[in-house]
Amino acid sequence: MLSIYLVAAFWLGIAVISTIFANRLRISMALMEIILGAAVGFFAFKLNATDKLALNADWLKFLAGLAAILLTFLSGAELNPDAMRKKLKEVTLVGLTGFFAPFIGAFLVAFYLLGWDIKPSLLAGIALSTTSMAVVYAVMLEYGLTRTSFGKRVLGACFVNDLGTVIGLGLIFAPFTFKTLVFVIALIVAVFFVPPVTNFLIKRFAYKTAAIRTKWILFLLLGFGVLALWSESEPVLPAYILGMLLAKTLEKDHLFIRRLRTLTIGFLTPLYFLRAGAFVSLPALIVAPIPFLVLFFTKVGSKIAGLYPVIKRFKKQRTEKWYYTLLMSTGLTFGTISALYGLSHGIITQEQYSYLVGVVIASAVIPTLIANRYFLPKHLLEKPLLDDQLPEPEEAHKRTKPDHE
Numbered sequence: 001m002l003s004i005y006l007v008a009a010f011w012l013g014i015a016v017i018s019t020i021f022a023n024r025l026r027i028s029m030a031l032m033e034i035i036l037g038a039a040v041g042f043f044a045f046k047l048n049a050t051d052k053l054a055l056n057a058d059w060l061k062f063l064a065g066l067a068a069i070l071l072t073f074l075s076g077a078e079l080n081p082d083a084m085r086k087k088l089k090e091v092t093l094v095g096l097t098g099f100f101a102p103f104i105g106a107f108l109v110a111f112y113l114l115g116w117d118i119k120p121s122l123l124a125g126i127a128l129s130t131t132s133m134a135v136v137y138a139v140m141l142e143y144g145l146t147r148t149s150f151g152k153r154v155l156g157a158c159f160v161n162d163l164g165t166v167i168g169l170g171l172i173f174a175p176f177t178f179k180t181l182v183f184v185i186a187l188i189v190a191v192f193f194v195p196p197v198t199n200f201l202i203k204r205f206a207y208k209t210a211a212i213r214t215k216w217i218l219f220l221l222l223g224f225g226v227l228a229l230w231s232e233s234e235p236v237l238p239a240y241i242l243g244m245l246l247a248k249t250l251e252k253d254h255l256f257i258r259r260l261r262t263l264t265i266g267f268l269t270p271l272y273f274l275r276a277g278a279f280v281s282l283p284a285l286i287v288a289p290i291p292f293l294v295l296f297f298t299k300v301g302s303k304i305a306g307l308y309p310v311i312k313r314f315k316k317q318r319t320e321k322w323y324y325t326l327l328m329s330t331g332l333t334f335g336t337i338s339a340l341y342g343l344s345h346g347i348i349t350q351e352q353y354s355y356l357v358g359v360v361i362a363s364a365v366i367p368t369l370i371a372n373r374y375f376l377p378k379h380l381l382e383k384p385l386l387d388d389q390l391p392e393p394e395e396a397h398k399r400t401k402p403d404h405e
Contacts (some may be wrong), residue, residue, distance in 0.1 A: 018032040034365055039056070064272040123347050130165045132364050156326060234334070322374075
């Protein structure tokens with residue numbers, strides 16, 4: 001038990017340092033946590049102390065996984081389905097382009113240029129086709145963009161993109177089974193029953209204790225997470241759907257959402273991003289950098305080449321077009337999940353896994369840094385609020401800024 005406390009204190013200490021550095025350098029905390037995580041992993045490797053970081057300890061994997069689930073849920077809760085239907089064409093077109101362009105590009109490069117076999121090449125296409133809901137949401141949240149129409153569209157497109165990755169991985173490598181059918185049926189049932197049950201619990205008990213909302217939401221997320229893992233899917237997928245289902249209910253409770261964000265961003269997500277960064281094998285990339293560089297420029301280049309002309313149809317502002325495109329070029333959650341699936345099922349080698357994870361994590365950092373430094377849509381920003389300055393839900397709704405068409 002002492003070792004668990006020690007490792008947890010170490011990682012949270014690094015999280016504090018990353019916050020200070022992020023503030024000083026004016027970059028996203030999530031990106032700084034990934035960078036410092038990679039640095040810690042590198043020095044631990046040099047000191048032959050990687051096992052001391054407990055990266056594969058069950059408790060750390062659970063907390064990091066819970067962070068990804070809650071981030072995905074919160075991003076889904078930012079989207080009002082009624083509002084999204086009005087922009088369904090944009091969100092669908094951008095999301096599908098964001099999936100297919102890098103999938104085809106990475107597959108062709110891995111197969112013809114790097115000489116990988118057909119299955120590893122297909123796996124590379126899937127792993128590098130992803131965007132990162134966790135990174136995009138965390139970055140936009142810091143600037144208040146999640147409350148704008150622009151931010152909601154970006155999150156919607158991210159969901160469509162990652163849904164394509166999940167379906168692609170399932171169709172190519174994971175056969176449709178009875179467990180998959182049960183999982184799908186459970187999600188369909190949730191669409192009809194989760195919102196009314198949630199409303200009933202809040203109306204019946206919330207005035208007595210606010211804890212009922214937290215307990216109920218965590219029960220739903222972990223319960224559907226169990227179903228997802230049992231059916232060989234991923235818990236972050238139902239988390240996003242649950243967030244969208246409860247968006248209307250939760251938008252009325254601004255303070256509750258803010259408290260949930262504080263818990264997630266302050267405690268859980270540092271463990272997720274630091275752990276992700278620590279998995280980057282810098283020595284492997286230094287020894288043979290060519291495959292890494294080729295795959296990185298293929299992922300980001302194919303995303304930009306495919307997405308920018310599509311986004312240009314819907315956006316007129318230069319900063320919005322490039323910010324949208326670059327955030328859609330990120331990767332992390334489903335990219336690492338896909339790469340780990342390939343490694344554990346013998347589809348790719350350890351070396352190929354290091355390249356793919358390195359590219360995925362680099363794509364979470366570099367495009368986002370460029371986007372925030374040079375293309376941040378400042379005309380959509382609003383000043384962050386202190387806890388004692390929070391508006392009432394109605395006022396908060398009025399503060400939401402529309403984007404410029």
